[in-house]
Amino acid sequence: MEEEFAVDPAQLLAAASDFAQQPGAISDISAQEFLTRFPLPAIIGALQTDASYPGLESALVECLERVFRTKYGASLIPHYMPFVLVGLGSDSQKVKRLACIAISCLLEHTDKRVAIQLVLQHSTYPLLLGCFIDGDEQVAAASTDAITSLASYPEGMGIVFPENINEATHLGSVAEKCTSLGRVRVLALIVKLFSISSSVASEVSKSNFLSLLEAEVRNTNDTLVTLSVLELIYESFLLVKSKVFTLCSICFMMKLVEVQHSAEFLSKTILLQLLISIISNGAAESILRSRAMMITGRLLSKENAFAFIDESSFRNVITAIDKRFDFLESQDADECECAVEALGQIGSSSQGATIILSNTPPTARHVVDAAFDRQQHGKQLAALHSLANIAGETRMGNNVLLTRVAEENLKSLIYDQASKTPKLIPSGLLLSVLQQGSEIRIAGYRLISGLVARPWCLIEIISRPEISEIITDALTETTKIGMEARHKCCETVFGAFASSSKLVNDPSYSGLASKLQEAIRKGPYGGRKRIEAQPTVATADRF
Numbered sequence: 080m081e082e083e084f085a086v087d088p089a090q091l092l093a094a095a096s097d098f099a100q101q102p103g104a105i106s107d108i109s110a111q112e113f114l115t116r117f118p119l120p121a122i123i124g125a126l127q128t129d130a131s132y133p134g135l136e137s138a139l140v141e142c143l144e145r146v147f148r149t150k151y152g153a154s155l156i157p158h159y160m161p162f163v164l165v166g167l168g169s170d171s172q173k174v175k176r177l178a179c180i181a182i183s184c185l186l187e188h189t190d191k192r193v194a195i196q197l198v199l200q201h202s203t204y205p206l207l208l209g210c211f212i213d214g215d216e217q218v219a220a221a222s223t224d225a226i227t228s229l230a231s232y233p234e235g236m237g238i239v240f241p242e243n244i245n246e247a248t249h250l251g252s253v254a255e256k257c258t259s260l261g262r263v264r265v266l267a268l269i270v271k272l273f274s275i276s277s278s279v280a281s282e283v284s285k286s287n288f289l290s291l292l293e294a295e296v297r298n299t300n301d302t303l304v305t306l307s308v309l310e311l312i313y314e315s316f317l318l319v320k321s322k323v324f325t326l327c328s329i330c331f332m333m334k335l336v337e338v339q340h341s342a343e344f345l346s347k348t349i350l351l352q353l354l355i356s357i358i359s360n361g362a363a364e365s366i367l368r369s370r371a372m373m374i375t376g377r378l379l380s381k382e383n384a385f386a387f388i389d390e391s392s393f394r395n396v397i398t399a400i401d402k403r404f405d406f407l408e409s410q411d412a413d414e415c416e417c418a419v420e421a422l423g424q425i426g427s428s429s430q431g432a433t434i435i436l437s438n439t440p441p442t443a444r445h446v447v448d449a450a451f452d453r454q455q456h457g458k459q460l461a462a463l464h465s466l467a468n469i470a471g472e473t474r475m476g477n478n479v480l481l482t483r484v485a486e487e488n489l490k491s492l493i494y495d496q497a498s499k500t501p502k503l504i505p506s507g508l509l510l511s512v513l514q515q516g517s518e519i520r521i522a523g524y525r526l527i528s529g530l531v532a533r534p535w536c537l538i539e540i541i542s543r544p545e546i547s548e549i550i551t552d553a554l555t556e557t558t559k560i561g562m563e564a565r566h567k568c569c570e571t572v573f574g575a576f577a578s579s580s581k582l583v584n585d586p587s588y589s590g591l592a593s594k595l596q597e598a599i600r601k602g603p604y605g606g607r608k609r610i611e612a613q614p615t616v617a618t619a620d621r622f
Contacts (some may be wrong), residue, residue, distance in 0.1 A: 112424070134538045156181050163182065167210055179221035185198075190451075208228075250293065254291055369411075375421060376424030376425055379396060379428075380427050385430045393425070394434060398421060398442075416457055419458065423461070427474070428474075436481065436485035436488045436492075443469060453511075470475075488607060493508070509526070513546060517556070520555075520561070525542075532575055550569055550598070578593065
């Protein structure tokens with residue numbers, strides 16, 4: 080058998096290298112032609128017997144990866160499952176990674192029931208977990224893809240989520256027995272599984288896997304995690320090692336809350352309460368409090384957050400952030416920006432904005448104060464965007480305006496802020512924002528777009544010709560995002576203006592209406608003339 084499929088390693092190396100380096104996607108025909116010249120048993124045999132031949136293993140692994148990613152190549156995998164099993168247990172990281180990819184291709188390109196039956200029949204999942212825990216970074220990534228692919232099918236969920244918590248492959252049991260690096264990887268896998276779909280997220284929740292995150296957030300003195308592990312999870316953070324594992328857990332939670340259905344399942348855990356305790360803990364590292372604020376902001380900004388999280392939890396988060404401002408004014412600027420940004424995220428929903436503006440005193444006062452403070456650029460920029468969110472720039476239709484109390488407080492906060500400055504009135508504050516640099520100006524466009532739905536703000540804007548000059552001038556902005564923000568601002572100002580019959584019929588504003596309409600008609604980029612190349616005619620130089 081071995082003699083029948085024996086090939087010259089030099090010849091196989093050259094052919095495999097050429098095949099692996101082909102540009103574009105490999106077709107089924109190309110894969111079939113290559114395997115006709117070099118049958119799969121010959122390649123497998125070479126991997127087992129000639130792996131030490133210089134460059135051969137790498138070339139064959141790259142070649143087989145491209146073969147398996149074709150439908151033809153994937154159709155051969157069921158016939159070579161013993162090879163896949165050997166590969167999963169191989170000492171070579173490259174071969175391990177190839178075997179994990181083969182499982183992913185099997186699940187992707189063949190009949191799902193047959194593929195999952197093969198995984199069960201050959202006890203493949205424990206070997207995949209072994210690669211996931213003990214393999215290098217590339218092997219762990221490939222095995223993660225295979226495991227998430229398996230979990231994405233109803234037939235495979237029973238494999239990834241065994242009912243018996245004492246099962247060796249139960250992720251809770253795996254996390255308890257493995258190293259710190261392994262636990263970090265398990266947390267990453269849980270987040271990946273959670274994001275697949277709401278049905279898989281439900282299994283994650285029922286299996287109590289989210290409690291692993293809760294435990295790590297509680298424990299700030301876990302086993303030291305090396306800098307390389309930290310970089311694996313959150314590349315650029317350099318922290319005190321005793322705090323590393325908590326930060327890693329928080330980083331996973333940041334990824335977790337980005338999932339659309341996260342509010343439904345996280346509301347059933349105590350993670351939100353743990354995050355509130357971190358925000359309120361003055362003895363905690365500033366970076367931990369900052370990340371906790373960002374996570375809660377993202378979580379509570381979800382459209383469905385109020386459907387699953389009670390109002391008291393919202394208020395507790397906002398109160399915890401509010402209290403931090405008493406210590407942040409003269410201290411950590413980054414933490415202050417995170418606090419302002421978190422309030423803006425929470426305030427992007429009408430319910431969140433109402434709470435931020437309606438409590439006593441309104442927590443939004445910190446955002447308003449920072450939005451017009453030119454002393455700290457980063458803080459002002461974050462506050463302007465946050466205030467735009469609270470004012471409703473990201474909301475649609477009837478959701479822009481808030482309750483009577485919230486609206487009165489918003490107006491009062493802005494007028495009070497204006498009265499403390501030489502500008503005296505809100506139009507002066509808004510004009511000063513539009514007269515600053517590009518980043519601040521773009522945030523100013525967003526703020527005006529949100530505020531202009533209020534009649535008092537509309538009057539402030541249209542009564543200040545300098546504001547309309549800036550927002551209708553197509554040459555003001557030079558970047559795509561700036562042009563689009565300015566144009567949207569024109570549209571919202573004109574929309575608010577056109578909805579007021581009193582103002583539309585006032586002849587003193589007819590010129591403004593025409594200017595806004597013309598700016599809208601030109602579009603975000605229409606006012607910039609295209610400059611064509613011009614030939615230059617000159618007398619030739621003579622020697």
